[in-house]
Amino acid sequence: MQTNIEILRKNKLSITQGRLVILDIFLQTEGALAHADIEKKLSSNFDRVTVYRTLQSFVEKGVIHQIPTTDNTILYALCKENCEAGHHHDEHVHFVCVECEQTTCLENVIVPKVKLPRGFKPFQAAMIVKGHCVSCKY
Amino acid sequence: MQTNIEILRKNKLSITQGRLVILDIFLQTEGALAHADIEKKLSSNFDRVTVYRTLQSFVEKGVIHQIPTTDNTILYALCKENCEAGHHHDEHVHFVCVECEQTTCLENVIVPKVKLPRGFKPFQAAMIVKGHCVSCKY
DNA sequence: AGAAACTTGCAACAACATTGCAAAACCATT
DNA sequence: AATGGTTTTGCAATGTTGTTGCAAGTTTCT
Ligand SMILES: [Mn+2]
Ligand SMILES: [Mn+2]
Ligand SMILES: [Zn+2]
Ligand SMILES: [Zn+2]
Numbered sequence: 001m002q003t004n005i006e007i008l009r010k011n012k013l014s015i016t017q018g019r020l021v022i023l024d025i026f027l028q029t030e031g032a033l034a035h036a037d038i039e040k041k042l043s044s045n046f047d048r049v050t051v052y053r054t055l056q057s058f059v060e061k062g063v064i065h066q067i068p069t070t071d072n073t074i075l076y077a078l079c080k081e082n083c084e085a086g087h088h089h090d091e092h093v094h095f096v097c098v099e100c101e102q103t104t105c106l107e108n109v110i111v112p113k114v115k116l117p118r119g120f121k122p123f124q125a126a127m128i129v130k131g132h133c134v135s136c137k138y
Numbered sequence: 139m140q141t142n143i144e145i146l147r148k149n150k151l152s153i154t155q156g157r158l159v160i161l162d163i164f165l166q167t168e169g170a171l172a173h174a175d176i177e178k179k180l181s182s183n184f185d186r187v188t189v190y191r192t193l194q195s196f197v198e199k200g201v202i203h204q205i206p207t208t209d210n211t212i213l214y215a216l217c218k219e220n221c222e223a224g225h226h227h228d229e230h231v232h233f234v235c236v237e238c239e240q241t242t243c244l245e246n247v248i249v250p251k252v253k254l255p256r257g258f259k260p261f262q263a264a265m266i267v268k269g270h271c272v273s274c275k276y
Numbered sequence: 277a278g279a280a281a282c283t284t285g286c287a288a289c290a291a292c293a294t295t296g297c298a299a300a301a302c303c304a305t306t
Numbered sequence: 307a308a309t310g311g312t313t314t315t316g317c318a319a320t321g322t323t324g325t326t327g328c329a330a331g332t333t334t335c336t
Contacts, residue, residue, distance in 0.1 A: 014333055016283065029197075035323085047285050052282095052324070068206035068266060072293080072323090091250055106258075112250045114231055114265070119272030120244075122233075127208060127252070127265045134257030151301055152313065173292085185316050190293070202310095210292090210324080283332070295324070301314070306307100 001027075011061040011085075018046050022054050023063070032067050032075035032094070032103040065090040067103060068126055077105050091125065097133035104133060139165075149199040156184050158191050161201070170205050170213035170232070170241040172177075203228040205241060206264060215243050229263065235271035242271060 008015050023112040025041050026033065026044035033124075038051055055076060064085030067075040083089050093109040096102075111127045140275040142161035146153050163179050164171065171179075176189055196202045200221030213232075216247055221227050231247040234240075249265045 001266070011192075013284065016332070018284075031252070032246040049286085049325085050284055050321085053275050057283095065141065066241070067209040070204040070206045072210050072212060074208050074210060076213045077220055091253075098261075104220065104266065109252055111265070112252060113217060114247055114250060114267070116231075116247060116267065117244065117272070119275065120233055120267075120269060121275070122267045122269035123236075125162075125265065126267075129252070129254065129260045130262040131260035132196070132259060134255070154314065156299070156315075171294085187317085188315060195314095211287085277336105279334105279336090281332100281334075284330085286328090286334095288326085288332100290325070291323080293320100295318100295320080297317095299315085299317100301312105303312080306309080 003027075007063060011063055013057060013061060017044075021046070022051065022058075024078075026064065026078045027089075030102075032077040032105065034073045034075055036073075038076075042043055051060050061085050062088055067094050067105075067135070068128065069096075069103075075103050077103075080107055081106075088124075092095055093127045093129055095133060096128060096130045097136055099132055099136035102133060102135075144147060145201060149201055150194060151201075155182075157192055157196075159184070160189065160196075164202065164216045168240075168242070170215040170243065172211045172213055173200055174223050180237075185258075187209075199223050199224055204233050206266065207234075213241050215241075218243075227260075229239055231265045231267055233270045233271060234266060234270055235274055237274035240271060240273075 002059060004020045004027060005015060005050055007023060013019060015110060021042065021044060022112055025038055025119045033057065035051060039048065062079055064076045065079050065088050067077060067136055069075055079088065090101055091111045093106045093111055113123045116122060142158045143153060145161060146157055151157060159180065159182060163176055173189060173193065179184065187194060197204060200217055200223055200250060201216045203217050203226050205214055205215060217226065217228055229249050230243045231249055233242045233244055247264045254260060
């Protein structure tokens with residue numbers, strides 16, 4: 001497991017308090033986080049704008065990836081694979097629990113390929129599964 | 139192909155100007171629409187709030203379905219299958235063109251089942267494929 | 277240490293979303 | 307067709323979320 005500093009170094013991001021703290025939040029969190037979640041978890045008070053900009057540069061550098069939602073929100077989670085600036089390789093499935101509302105990266109479940117109609121050229125696919133997660137059996 | 143009135147009747151929604159017009163927009167549009175797109179296409183001026191509420195009841199009744207995005211937006215598209223209030227059956231793949239930015243329902247490409255880790259109970263899955271659409275070959 | 281490059285906070289603003297309430301439209305019934 | 311009960315709409319107010327420019331503060335490099 002890499003430390004926050006190592007991750008920043010590796011991705012050529014300058015090392016600042018804000019980035020370290022936000023990265024730590026991701027490192028300590030199981031599951032995905034929305035902007036709002038991060039702000040809540042930030043004990044020290046960083047400006048909202050800083051959080052926005054930090055998330056943005058993390059996505060650009062391939063430190064975190066985005067997970068689509070249907071609630072006017074974007075979720076973010078650490079990239080565990082070797083993502084680089086511009087090219088993410090997070091082809092795993094995301095699971096949204098309808099009970100606890102947690103979204104989990106299923107690192108070991110890769111998104112299957114599908115056969116598209118003639119003419120469509122895919123280059124990236126995301127899959128989101130809703131249901132009951134392992135902690136919320138019913 | 140059903141008319142706007144037929145769709146409202148079938149779903150026990152009272153027939154109002156706003157609903158008819160918004161449904162027409164969906165019926166005349168290839169691809170998915172965001173709230174903002176609908177407001178732009180509305181020549182007559184309906185209140186923003188009405189559009190929100192209309193979309194909401196359409197989703198609840200199974201007239202339209204939502205498509206997740208990573209840009210703080212929700213896309214909506216007509217349900218062509220027999221969706222009902224509470225239970226949608228739109229298990230098709232959605233294609234997002236990075237060129238023209240159109241999102242298309244690939245009605246004939248169904249979302250494949252994936253094997254989840256022990257303990258996860260799925261009940262719905264969505265899949266979004268990004269790439270170049272059939273009109274934007276490069 | 278000093279200069280250049282980058283990051284941050286602040287303030288102002290813009291865009292988007294939600295709520296309560298009264299007026300209007302709709303629908304079922306007579 | 308008129309009536310009355312129910313649902314929907316618009317408005318106004320308010321809240322939430324996201325963006326931008328700029329000056330001050332940090333970080334990095336030499
Ligand atoms: Mn993930
Ligand atoms: Mn669809
Ligand atoms: Zn759960
Ligand atoms: Zn296209």
